[in-house]
Amino acid sequence: MSIGNSPEDERPFQDVSEEARPSVGRALKQARIAAGLTVDDVSSATRVRIAIVHAIEADDFAPCGGDVYARGHIRTLARAVRLDPASLIAQFDAEHGGRPAPTPAAPLFEAERIRPERRGPNWTAAMVAAIVAVVGFVGFTAFKGGHSGNDAKSQVAEGATTTPSKTASPAPTKDKPAAPTSEASDSAIAAAPQDKVTVQVSAAGGRSWISAKDHNGRMLFDGLLKQGASKTFQDSSKINLILGDAGAIQLYVNGKKIEDNFQKGAVERLTYTKGDPEAG
Known part of the structure; x- marks a missing residue:
């Protein structure tokens, strides 16, 4: 015969605090009823639709459209019935796997960096083509300018006058400024x-x-x-x-x-x- 506590007395006491605590939806409903408010009253005060209020009070958060929206609705309804939003959101996170970790922004920026690297050869080719075009334009302008100078000298020597029609030819380019019509989004x-x-x-x-x-x-x-x-x-x-x-x-x-x-x-x-x- 042993003296002391029996093995049954040494078993840990069961913590019933979690079991006694009402769910998020039930806590909101009890607080609403205690405040003397109807679902219509809460919906009008918070702008949360009646169907969503009913669903949340029944612990059905699917109509919210996701955990982020569910947290927002819980916070809004808790304030309307004078409950602490932080404790209810913490309980919601505990019952639904916790708040999701934020998506790291680094991969998004890395993806944007990859695209210019793939287009590198195209930019190089475009730069070479631009240089060739500039050189060709300068050469053509110099050649045309020298040729025009010689023509002018020959016309002066022969007593010829320059016709005004040649100087009026650039007139159609006055309509070009009206081309840009696009606007930034x-x-x-x-x-x-x-x-x-x-x-x-x-x-x-x-x-x-x-x-x-x-x-x-x-x-x-x-x-x-x-x-x-x-x-x-x-x-x-x-x-x-x-x-x-x-x-x-x-x-x-x-x-x-x-x-x-x-x-x-x-x-x-x-x-x-x-x-x-x-x-x-």
Whole structure:
């Protein structure tokens, strides 16, 4: 007969804190109900669609369109129901494999460097051809100039006068300055009317959900903007924007690039008028 604790008493206590903690969706739903808010109330306050709010409260994050957008919606809903967004996002990362590591930028720049190296021989050939053309042009000009000088001397000796038709021949070249008609893509909205507000949204850094309304609250666009795509909105006085992933968006307002450093995955609500961006 042994004296002391039995083997069963030496077993570690089971930590039930994780089991007792509600899921992300359930925590948001409980906080919403405790605050006396409906799903419609939360959707109107956050501009997150009702279907997405229902899905998140059921711990179904597939309709969000990816983990980045899911984090943005969780952060927005948590603030609306007065919860700490950081703890919920940390719980979401723990339950979904953690936040993905950022894509290193070095391979992208290396890929861009490789292309000029492959085209090196072509540039060399073009340079040689340009040198040959310049030398030929100089030689031709010198030869023509000497020949023209001799003709002029012979005409003066014979008492002949130069006909004005020869000097008027370059006149058609006056139409050449009208040829350049192309415009840079970044300044495509620079010619927008000054009595209106024009906003161009470009998903340069990745896809993002965006919403745009005019000054009357009329919906101009509500959906997912794929990477590389862009939308342009125009109104007589004001454009209201919501960006699901502001870090992936590049904005041009009234023909000028907006240099705000938005965070990746951050949800931003923006309003622009005819006077934006402000001078200075």
